[in-house]
Amino acid sequence: MRRVVVTGIGAVTPLGVGIRRTWNRLLDGHCGIINVNHTDARFADLPCQIAATVPAGKRLDGGWTASEWLSRDEERKMARFAQYALAASDEALQDAGWSPTTFEQKESTGICLGSGIGNFDEIYNTVVAYDKGGYRKVSPLFVPKLLINLGAGHISMKYGFMGPNHAATTACTTGAHSIGDAARFIACGDADVMLAGGAESCIHPLAIGGFARARSLATGYNNAPEKASRPFDADREGFVVGEGAAMVVLEDLEHAKARGAQIYAELKGYGCSGDAHHMTAPKENGEGAYLAMKKAMKNANFQPSAVDYVNAHATSTVVGDAAENAAIKSLLLGAGGKHKASEVNISSTKGAVGHLLGGAGAIEVLFTILAIHENVMPPTINLERLADGFDCNYAPKEAQERQIDVALTNSFGFGGTNSSLCFARLQDK
Ligand SMILES: *[C@@H]1O[C@H](CO)C(O)[C@H](O)[C@H]1NC(C)=O
Ligand SMILES: *[C@@H]1O[C@H](CO)[C@@H](O)[C@H](O)[C@H]1NC(C)=O
Ligand SMILES: CC(=O)N[C@H]1CO[C@H](CO)[C@@H](O)[C@@H]1O
Numbered sequence: 255m256r257r258v259v260v261t262g263i264g265a266v267t268p269l270g271v272g273i274r275r276t277w278n279r280l281l282d283g284h285c286g287i288i289n290v291n292h293t294d295a296r297f298a299d300l301p302c303q304i305a306a307t308v309p310a311g312k313r314l315d316g317g318w319t320a321s322e323w324l325s326r327d328e329e330r331k332m333a334r335f336a337q338y339a340l341a342a343s344d345e346a347l348q349d350a351g352w353s354p355t356t357f358e359q360k361e362s363t364g365i366c367l368g369s370g371i372g373n374f375d376e377i378y379n380t381v382v383a384y385d386k387g388g389y390r391k392v393s394p395l396f397v398p399k400l401l402i403n404l405g406a407g408h409i410s411m412k413y414g415f416m417g418p419n420h421a422a423t424t425a426c427t428t429g430a431h432s433i434g435d436a437a438r439f440i441a442c443g444d445a446d447v448m449l450a451g452g453a454e455s456c457i458h459p460l461a462i463g464g465f466a467r468a469r470s471l472a473t474g475y476n477n478a479p480e481k482a483s484r485p486f487d488a489d490r491e492g493f494v495v496g497e498g499a500a501m502v503v504l505e506d507l508e509h510a511k512a513r514g515a516q517i518y519a520e521l522k523g524y525g526c527s528g529d530a531h532h533m534t535a536p537k538e539n540g541e542g543a544y545l546a547m548k549k550a551m552k553n554a555n556f557q558p559s560a561v562d563y564v565n566a567h568a569t570s571t572v573v574g575d576a577a578e579n580a581a582i583k584s585l586l587l588g589a590g591g592k593h594k595a596s597e598v599n600i601s602s603t604k605g606a607v608g609h610l611l612g613g614a615g616a617i618e619v620l621f622t623i624l625a626i627h628e629n630v631m632p633p634t635i636n637l638e639r640l641a642d643g644f645d646c647n648y649a650p651k652e653a654q655e656r657q658i659d660v661a662l663t664n665s666f667g668f669g670g671t672n673s674s675l676c677f678a679r680l681q682d683k
Contacts, residue, residue, distance in 0.1 A: 255441040259680060261515040262350025262503030263620050264342040268306035268496050268607050270316035272345060276607075276617075277624050280632050281653045285480040285606050287494050296459035301473040302466045304482055305457045306496030306608025308338065328408070331395060333373035335612070336405035338499035339453035343367075343409050350503035350515060352447055354414065362446040364417025366436040367406040367453065367501070368428040370612030370667075373399050374456040405453060417445040425667030426567070428452045429500065429615030430675055434524035436504050446509045451616035453499030462495055471495070472570065483609075484636035485568035485602035486575050486648050493569035496608030500616035502623070507680075519623045519677045522556070522660075525549025529670030543567075543581035546672040547662060551585070554676040556660060558591030563631055563656075565622045565663040568602035569609050575602075578664065579644055598646040599656070605635035615665035619675060622663040626679050630655050 265273040268286025279286075291303040311317020320329050323341040332340070343365075347353060354360045376399045383391035398404055403421035410419050418439045422431040429452025436450035465471050472492040475482030483494045510517055527545035551558065564582055568575045579600075585591070586598050603621050610617055621632055630653050637650035647654075660678045 256443065257507035258437040258440045258504050258521045259507050259510050260502050260518040260521065260623050261505045261510050262346040262352065263518065263623065264345025264349060265498065265500040265617055265620055266308055266318060266338040266341050267498040267500070267617055268308055270309060271313060271318050271341065272316060273620055275316040277621070280603060280606050280621065281630065283633055283635055283651060285635060286496070287479045287482055287608050289476060289479050290457065294459050300459060300463055300466055302462055302471040303476045304479040304494055305462065306494055307457055308498055331398065332408055333376060333399050333405065334455040335369045335372065335453040335499065336408055338455060338497070339367050339405050339451065339501060340409055340412065342451060342453070342499040342501040343449055346449060346501040346503050347413065350505070352503055360414045361416045363415045364419060364436070364439060364445040364448050365406045365410050365415055366418070366420045366422065366432040366448060366450040367409065368422035368424070368432045368612055369402045369405060369453050370423060370425050370428050371454060371456040371461065372402040374458050374461050376400055378458060378460060409449065415449070418448070423612065424671045425669060426609065426611050426614050427665040427667035427671045427673045428612035429617070429619065430663070430665035430673040431526070431615070433502060433504070433616060433619050434526070434673060434675055437521045437524060440504055440506050446506045448504045449501055450504055451499065451501035452613040454611040454613040455497040456611070457495060457497055465495060470571065481636055483570045483605045485566065485570045485604055485634055486579065486640065486644050487637045488639040488641040490570040490572060490575060492571055493604065494608040496610040498607070498610050498613050498617065500613055500620050502616070502619060517680050519626045520680045521675065522678045523550040523552070523554025523676030524673070525553060526673045529672065531670050533668060543578050543664060543666060543672050544585055546674040547581065547585050547664065550662060550674040550676045554678070556676065558586045560660045561586055561662055562599065562658040563625055563661040564600045565618050565625065565661065566600050566602045567664040567666045569604050574666070576643065578666070579646070583646065595645040596647055599631055599649070600646050601631055601634045601649040603632050615673070618663045618665070622661045622677055626658050626661055626677055629658050631658065
């Protein structure tokens with residue numbers, strides 16, 4: 255198997271457009287969650303009126319203006335999740351210094367881009383229009399704007415990538431699966447370079463209403479949106495829907511070295527598992543999460559004692575955070591691991607960016623890579639009070655500088671699909 259490294263990163267998030275801006279604001283403790291009641295009268299009915307939205311504005315100020323990234327034709331044809339992914343891809347490719355020109359380069363470059371929900375607005379608007387006006391109201395762009403894999407399709411067209419072209423859609427595990435699967439394409443020799451990540455944009459009252467009905471969302475913080483997402487905190491009550499995209503450039507180590515590319519970290523391990531338990535609820539003992547992490551560690555060939563940092567999936571739900579916390583502790587404590595819970599370093603960045611659903615695993619991979627690259631643990635904002643069993647170090651409210659050579663990042667999705675990725679500082683180059 256070939257070794258896989260990360261050579262470029264890019265993102266569009268509720269903390270801003272661009273990964274540097276996002277990361278700096280994350281470390282400074284900012285939050286991208288706002289009240290969205292004013293954006294659509296139908297939010298007034300909902301128990302949850304908040305979301306983590308990508309800020310509008312000029313690119314120079316870290317805001318989103320589609321026309322700064324896309325031609326009019328691209329804007330018309332592409333779903334918003336794919337638009338965000340295109341901007342994140344552009345940033346990641348420039349960061350990696352990779353712009354294939356020859357046939358061989360294009361043929362050995364591929365993309366894995368997934369989304370959890372896809373183009374919710376398009377389905378909604380078309381259903382409403384069809385109901386009133388019938389067939390003549392159906393746009394020829396309806397199907398191409400609906401299909402989730404067209405995100406990867408559009409980006410491959412823009413850059414001429416003719417390698418593997420793939421789209422996972424595994425709810426909130428989508429971003430992690432996309433990156434893990436892309437790494438396997440490289441490891442197995444199907445591609446030398448893969449652009450990989452996840453994207454989401456479904457801040458629509460019906461989508462938020464659906465998650466609210468599933469009793470997944472925080473509903474008591476409509477007047478204090480920046481306090482709503484509070485992973486591991488005793489007063490947590492659900493997640494906050496977010497939007498955005500994050501992309502990485504993954505590359506065969508030898509390929510990266512040959513062209514003198516910067517290397518952020520090595521992707522050492524990838525583990526996947528299923529809970530075989532319930533549609534939306536995890537097993538309380540965190541067994542599914544445990545198995546995914548264990549497989550990633552086995553794949554990476556690391557002992558639990560080697561793990562310096564875990565970027566948790568922790569979405570701020572009562573049951574999910576507790577299950578994951580239990581799983582991390584049972585994996586990292588004891589024989590071959592840490593001696594005390596306080597030596598286990600975990601944080602969740604969802605307090606700041608909310609839950610990007612299909613994009614969550616991808617943005618959290620970027621945060622994990624930067625944690626290694628800059629030796630800093632991003633904070634868990636809003637963590638004020640810990641309940642029993644939460645006795646690890648969660649970097650409450652403030653980032654912590656510490657040596658981080660090996661890190662795990664977890665993603666769990668509805669349906670009980672779990673995945674964990676293990677990254678490490680590049681050794682023995
Ligand atoms: C694996 O993925 C999903 C979480 O939200 C899920 O349904 C299962 O919960 C999760 N496993 C655990 C134990 O967290
Ligand atoms: C939400 O917006 C509606 C108008 O669309 C307004 O009538 C209502 O008072 C707002 N709700 C809150 C809690 O601000
Ligand atoms: C592996 C590692 O860096 N563990 C650290 C986690 O954080 C505590 C502080 O709470 C440190 O003492 C550990 O060394």
